[in-house]
Each structure stands twice: as structure tokens, then as C-alpha cells.
Amino acid sequence: MTETRIDRRFASLKSEGRPALVTFMTAGDPDPATTLALLKALPGAGADVIELGMPFSDPMADGPAIQAAGLRALKGGQTLVKTLDLVREFRKTDDATPIVLMGYYNPIYQHGSEAFVADAKAAGVDGLIIVDLPPEADDELCLPALEAGLNFIRLATPTTDDKRLPAVLANTSGFVYYVSINGITGSAAPDASRVAESVARIKRHTHLPVSVGFGVRTAEQAAAIGANADGVVVGSAIVSAVAASLDSEGRATPATVPAVLALVSDLAGGVRAARKSVAA
Amino acid sequence: MTAPVQPNSYKTGPDERGYFGIYGGRFVAETLMPLILELQQAYDDAKADPAFHAELQALSTYYAGRPSKLYFAEGLTKHLGGARIFFKREDLNHTGSHKINNCLGQILLAKRMGKTRIIAETGAGQHGVASATVAARFGLPCVVYMGATDVERQAPNVFRMKLLGATVNPVTAGNGTLKDAMNEALRDWVSNVEDTYYLIGTAAGPHPYPELVRDFQSVIGTEARAQMLEQEGRLPDMIIAAVGGGSNAIGLFHPFLDDKDVEIVGVEAGGHGIDVENGHAASMTGGRPGVLHGNRTYLLQDADGQILEGHSVSAGLDYPGVGPEHSWLRDTGRVQYVPIVDQEALDAFQLCTRVEGIIPALESAHAIAEAVKRAPTMGKDKTIIVNLSGRGDKDVHTVGKLLGMDI
Ligand SMILES: Cc1ncc(COP(=O)(O)O)c(C=O)c1O
Numbered sequence: 001m002t003e004t005r006i007d008r009r010f011a012s013l014k015s016e017g018r019p020a021l022v023t024f025m026t027a028g029d030p031d032p033a034t035t036l037a038l039l040k041a042l043p044g045a046g047a048d049v050i051e052l053g054m055p056f057s058d059p060m061a062d063g064p065a066i067q068a069a070g071l072r073a074l075k076g077g078q079t080l081v082k083t084l085d086l087v088r089e090f091r092k093t094d095d096a097t098p099i100v101l102m103g104y105y106n107p108i109y110q111h112g113s114e115a116f117v118a119d120a121k122a123a124g125v126d127g128l129i130i131v132d133l134p135p136e137a138d139d140e141l142c143l144p145a146l147e148a149g150l151n152f153i154r155l156a157t158p159t160t161d162d163k164r165l166p167a168v169l170a171n172t173s174g175f176v177y178y179v180s181i182n183g184i185t186g187s188a189a190p191d192a193s194r195v196a197e198s199v200a201r202i203k204r205h206t207h208l209p210v211s212v213g214f215g216v217r218t219a220e221q222a223a224a225i226g227a228n229a230d231g232v233v234v235g236s237a238i239v240s241a242v243a244a245s246l247d248s249e250g251r252a253t254p255a256t257v258p259a260v261l262a263l264v265s266d267l268a269g270g271v272r273a274a275r276k277s278v279a280a
Numbered sequence: 281m282t283a284p285v286q287p288n289s290y291k292t293g294p295d296e297r298g299y300f301g302i303y304g305g306r307f308v309a310e311t312l313m314p315l316i317l318e319l320q321q322a323y324d325d326a327k328a329d330p331a332f333h334a335e336l337q338a339l340s341t342y343y344a345g346r347p348s349k350l351y352f353a354e355g356l357t358k359h360l361g362g363a364r365i366f367f368k369r370e371d372l373n374h375t376g377s378h379k380i381n382n383c384l385g386q387i388l389l390a391k392r393m394g395k396t397r398i399i400a401e402t403g404a405g406q407h408g409v410a411s412a413t414v415a416a417r418f419g420l421p422c423v424v425y426m427g428a429t430d431v432e433r434q435a436p437n438v439f440r441m442k443l444l445g446a447t448v449n450p451v452t453a454g455n456g457t458l459k460d461a462m463n464e465a466l467r468d469w470v471s472n473v474e475d476t477y478y479l480i481g482t483a484a485g486p487h488p489y490p491e492l493v494r495d496f497q498s499v500i501g502t503e504a505r506a507q508m509l510e511q512e513g514r515l516p517d518m519i520i521a522a523v524g525g526g527s528n529a530i531g532l533f534h535p536f537l538d539d540k541d542v543e544i545v546g547v548e549a550g551g552h553g554i555d556v557e558n559g560h561a562a563s564m565t566g567g568r569p570g571v572l573h574g575n576r577t578y579l580l581q582d583a584d585g586q587i588l589e590g591h592s593v594s595a596g597l598d599y600p601g602v603g604p605e606h607s608w609l610r611d612t613g614r615v616q617y618v619p620i621v622d623q624e625a626l627d628a629f630q631l632c633t634r635v636e637g638i639i640p641a642l643e644s645a646h647a648i649a650e651a652v653k654r655a656p657t658m659g660k661d662k663t664i665i666v667n668l669s670g671r672g673d674k675d676v677h678t679v680g681k682l683l684g685m686d687i
Contacts, residue, residue, distance in 0.1 A: 056585075056586065057454070057586040057587045058454075058459065058463050058572060058573075058587050059463075060309070060463050060466045060467060060573070061309045061311075061467075061470065063467075067453060074586060079584040080584055080585070081584075104571075105307060105571045106570045106571045106572060106579075106581070106585040106587070107584055107585035107586070108585070109570060109571050109576075109585065110570060110581070110583070110584065110585030111585070131309050132307045132308055132309060132571065132574070133307065134306065134307075134308060134309075134310055134313045136297065136305075136306055136313070137305060137306070137307060154310070155309065155310045155311075156310065157309075157310045157311040158311075159310070159311050159312075159313075159314045159315065159473055160310055160313075160314065161314065164313075164314060168310065179310070179311065182311055182470060182471060182472075182473045182474075183311075183470055183471040184467045184470060184471060187471065
């Protein structure tokens with residue numbers, strides 16, 4: 001597989017000696033224009049990799065914050081095709097920041113897996129995280145995605161033991177997403193020392209970068225987790241910032257984009273401080 | 281979609297990856313994958329263990345009251361004037377429906393696996409009640425997720441669950457019905473993987489659930505087949521069951537699948553009518569294949585693949601999906617799936633009550649409604665078994681309201 005924007009980004013951050021800040025938001029929350037404005041501004045605020053959630057009516061692995069974001073987006077008429085349009089639009093002005101689409105399989109299955117990977121690649125998507133496609137189902141989407149030159153990023157969890165890890169890592173590319181807790185998005189913050197152990201465990205099985213997510217909300221947590229990981233993923237905190245900025249009808253306000261950017265800048269400071277104490 | 285080749289036997293599925301043709305599988309988050317594999321192992325071990333079967337058999341007999349009777353519904357037969365109708369009386373089981381069959385099997389599995397906490401989803405509340413019942417019997421705490429809409433329309437069952445010591449968590453996400461309750465149960469499960477057993481209430485979900493729920497429910501068809509042979513000296517001409525997620529239906533159908541002369545009919549909830557957008561819950565008549573809740577199956581969904589809520593007067597049928605084995609049986613043509621609309625089910629509910637003195641569950645009333653259509657077109661020498669999956673006490677409020685009666 002040829003190098004992707006994800007590979008290049010993690011390589012360059014490695015030479016900088018700091019972890020990546022991976023930000024998550026839901027496409028179309030609360031409307032496509034807001035998402036596009038955020039996409040364009042996030043790299044400047046310090047996001048190194050952008051995960052864009054594809055809203056789904058039944059987000060079984062998500063907690064209340066991301067569930068609500070998905071509902072807002074769906075209410076606004078967001079579809080898979082519109083999400084790809086957002087990426088295409090973003091790519092007109094940014095050819096470096098990796099975009100990872102995250103979601104559930106059914107909307108992709110309805111679009112057709114082959115057509116989807118072709119359309120995603122053409123739109124400028126770099127990788128996919130599909131929650132309900134374990135390695136047992138690799139022929140559904142993972143293999144076609146890899147063939148098309150998209151990274152397929154797999155989640156590893158605390159229940160993924162050493163026996164199972166090789167199967168989970170086999171077709172994973174780009175990076176490994178370590179889910180730091182057994183739970184749904186937005187759950188309690190993970191314990192940084194246990195996360196460090198788990199990351200070390202995964203790294204014994206792979207050379208891929210390991211990003212850690214689920215439960216990271218603040219710059220301090222990002223710094224603590226980032227001390228031992230190649231990337232820190234923040235999702236629920238960001239979509240909660242979107243939610244808090246909306247008016248009573250759920251529409252975006254002039255405060256929406258600045259609120260998210262302020263949080264992301266803060267988190268970016270966290271990942272930049274992650275290795276300071278180690279280096280000193 | 282091209283029809284799959286007709287197999288030699290319809291009873292060999294699922295394959296080792298959990299598929300019935302293209303349906304089924306294990307579409308779950310990584311956190312759950314090891315648990316599902318563990319469950320598979322535990323179930324395979326249990327199946328091979330005579331002690332497991334003996335314990336289940338004893339509970340079925342002395343606790344649940346099996347075998348359930350095969351009853352000749354003379355009043356209904358006379359009223360319709362055609363084929364002779366028999367009811368498989370799952371309504372007479374302990375807790376009032378077929379759901380107990382599955383719950384007894386699964387609680388024994390949970391016990392074997394050393395799990396100490398039970399979670400379940402419920403629509404009509406029958407599965408919630410059956411889960412709370414077996415949890416009480418085995419001294420395990422039980423949390424039941426139930427859509428807020430269903431909590432309201434099935435109030436008597438909510439109270440029963442609470443009396444049995446279960447915690448009932450109303451789910452407000454989505455429309456607050458069964459699929460939302462299932463999402464919430466799955467979220468609980470990923471958050472409590474160590475100690476928790478997810479007791480799924482229907483023959484759907486990730487492999488091995490569709491298989492093991494079917495196996496535990498197949499006692500319905502196995503008994504009915506033997507009872508018909510004993511009482512009538514021959515197999516029935518037709519068997520009919522209502523299909524929500526599909527557990528009572530697959531339980532009745534499975535033992536008959538290779539009896540080529542037995543016509544098999546599954547009844548989906550036609551709600552306000554199949555042509556009414558999002559107004560029914562007939563996933564096989566009005567939906568298309570997709571992936572939800574761990575399996576590929578027929579689903580009610582929009583063009584973008586977002587799942588629709590569906591509607592049925594019966595809380596136990598308004599699920600936008602269906603167990604994967606039914607999807608496969610539909611495509612092979614072995615089973616016909618047909619819709620019955622709310623009004624037809626309500627009419628059958630009242631008819632059965634009046635001419636048989638049996639108040640059926642609204643779910644079961646859908647199956648009766650299909651028999652009401654079919655029996656008069658068949659000869660008097662023909663026989664039909666209708667699965668009376670549950671009793672209707674839980675529905676009297678709903679029906680009373682719809683009939684404009686004051687309760
Ligand atoms: C009495 C009764 N029949 C049928 C059903 C439908 O479920 P299934 O299709 O799994 O049998 C229910 C569900 O709650 C029920 O309570």
C-alpha cells in the first residue's frame with residue numbers, strides 16, 4: 001500500500017517528538033456549513049488528524065454526547081454522500097491534513113462497499129474507522145478499502161487480549177486506535193498509567209502508531225495520555241462544545257466555531273506538553 | 281436479488297461464521313467480539329453436556345409448565361368454516377408467553393459462564409418479565425432496558441418486572457421503542473463486560489444469539505409436531521406464527537422446515553399499511569437487507585441506510601429488523617412472510633376472545649388474523665397450527681383505548 005496522508009503525518013510528528021492531536025466531530029452537526037468552517041479552521045488550531053463522524057440512527061458504541069450530535073446532523077439532513085462532499089470541499093484548500101471517516105457499516109453497505117471506497121478515495125478521505133466491522137468481517141469493507149489505498153484503522157480494546165491482537169492488527173493500517181476503556185464514547189477518563197501499559201502491550205505486536213481515545217476531555221488528560229501514545233483522540237468533549245454553543249432551536253451561533261477552536265487550541269497545548277517533562 | 285439455490289435441508293444453518301446464506305454474522309464492536317466468542321464456546325460446551333440439557337428439561341417441565349398444549353380451537357374453526365385450527369398454547373407457560381423458553385436456556389448459560397449480572401431489552405415487556413423472572417429464580421440482579429414509549433403502553437409488565445426485583449431503565453433515545461432499548465442494552469454490555477450476561481430476547485443479534493435462541497425456542501415446534509402426529513395422526517397442512525424479531529416463529533418453524541408438505545407462514549406487523557412510509561414493521565415485506573445489531577438481515581431503512589422506527593399496534597412486533605434465519609428462509613422461498621395490519625390484528629384479538637374465551641397477546645393476534653384469512657379458503661380436512669405465543673392481559677389497556685372503552 002502506498003503512503004497515505006496519515007502515514008506522513010505520524011512520521012513527521014514522530015520526528016517532532018510529540019503525539020498527534022486527533023479531533024472528532026460529527027459531519028453535519030448541526031449543519032454542513034458549520035462542519036466545513038470547522039474543518040478548515042481545525043488544522044490551524046492544532047488538530048493533526050481529523051476524524052469526521054458519519055451520523056447513524058443507531059450508534060451503539062456511542063455515549064449521549066455523540067448520539068445527540070448524530071441526531072442533530074440527521075435532523076439537518078446529513079447523508080453519507082453529503083459527508084463525502086464536505087471532505088471534497090475541504091481538500092480544495094488543504095492537501096496535508098489527514099481525514100478519517102468514522103461510523104457504522106449500514107450506510108456504507110447501502111451505498112455499496114466498492115462504490116463507497118472509490119468515492120471516499122476520490123473525495124480525499126485517507127482512512128476509515130468502522131465500529132461494527134471486526135476482523136472477522138474484513139471481506140466486507142476492509143480489504144476493498146486497503147485495495148483502494150485507504151487506511152483501515154482498527155479499534156483495539158482492553159478486551160482484546162494478546163491472543164486476539166494479531167488478528168485485530170493484521171489488516172490494520174495508518175494507526176491503531178486504542179479504546180482506553182471498556183465502554184462507550186464519553187465515558188469516564190482512563191487512568192494514564194494503565195493506558196501506558198496497554199499501549200506498550202500493543203506496540204509489542206505492531207510498528208504502527210497507537211492513538212488513544214475514549215474519555216479524554218482536557219489538555220491535562222491529553223498531556224498525560226500523550227506522554228506514552230502516538231496520538232490522543234478527543235471526541236465527546238468537542239461535540240459537547242458544539243452542543244453548548246447552539247441556540248435554543250439547536251442551530252449554530254456565531255459562538256459555535258470559536259468555542260470549538262478554543263477547546264482544540266487548548267488540547268493542542270496539551271499534546272505539545274506531553275513529552276516536555278520526559279525530554280527535560 | 282437472485283434466489284439462493286434450494287438446499288437439501290433447511291436445518292443446517294448457521295455456518296461456522298454464523299451465516300444463514302448472506303444473513304447473520306457478527307457485526308459488533310471490538311469490545312464485544314471476545315465476549316461473543318466466549319459465549320459461542322460456552323454454548324458449544326453446553327450443547328454437548330447432558331447435565332445442561334437435563335437441568336433445562338427439568339426447569340421447562342416443573343417451572344415453566346411444559347409441554348404446552350396443542351389445543352383444537354373448535355370455536356374459531358366453526359366460526360371460520362374451513363380448515364381446522366389448532367393453537368400451540370405458549371400463552372399458558374409460566375410468565376405468559378414463549379419468552380420463558382429462551383430465558384431458561386440462557387440463564388443456565390449465564391450461570392455456566394460465571395456471570396453475575398443479567399441485562400435484557402424488551403418491547404412488549406414479555407421478555408423483560410421472563411428475564412426478571414429467571415434472574416429472580418437464580419438470584420441474579422437484572423437490568424431491563426425498555427423504550428419509554430413501551431414503558432407507557434405496557435405498564436402492567438413494567439410493574440411485574442419491578443415486583444420481580446428488576447431495575448427497569450426507560451430509554452428515551454430515538455422513538456423509545458425496542459430498537460432503542462437494544463442499543464442501550466448493547467451500550468451497557470460494552471461497559472460491563474466482566475460480569476454481565478446479555479440475555480437477548482429474540483432470534484436476532486450477533487452470532488451465536490440467533491442460533492441459540494432458535495434452539496431454545498425450537499421446543500415449540502418439536503412438541504407441536506409430535507402432538508399433531510399423536511392427536512391427528514399426521515402433520516399439519518399449514519403453520520402460522522407472528523414475527524417480531526422472530527423467536528416464537530423460528531421456534532415453531534424450525535422442526536418443520538424439512539417437511540415439504542407443510543406450508544409455513546410468518547406474519548409481520550403491517551401497522552397502518554405496507555404503503556405507509558414508516559407506518560409498519562414488516563421488514564421482510566417492506567425493507568431491504570442491511571446491518572444492525574450485530575447481524576445482516578432485512579431492515580426498515582431509508583435510502584441513506586438510516587434505520588426507521590417502524591410502527592405496530594403491538595409493542596412486541598415493532599422492531600425494524602428480523603432474525604437472520606428468517607431473512608434467509610424468505611429468500612429461499614421456504615417460508616412465506618405476509619403483513620397483517622393493526623385493524624386486522626385488533627379484529628382477530630376480539631374474535632378469539634369471544635369465540636374461544638382466550639385473550640391472545642396482540643402479537644399472537646397477528647398470527648390468528650392470518651388464519652382467519654386462510655382457513656375459509658382451505659378444506660375442512662385441512663389443519664393449521666397457529667402459535668399462540670402469549671396471552672393478552674398485558675394488552676387490555678391498549679385495546680381498551682383503541683376501542684374507546686374506559687378501563
Ligand atoms: C407474546 C409475544 N409474541 C411474539 C412476540 C414477538 O417476538 P418474537 O418474534 O421474537 O417471537 C413477543 C415479543 O415481545 C411477544 O411478547
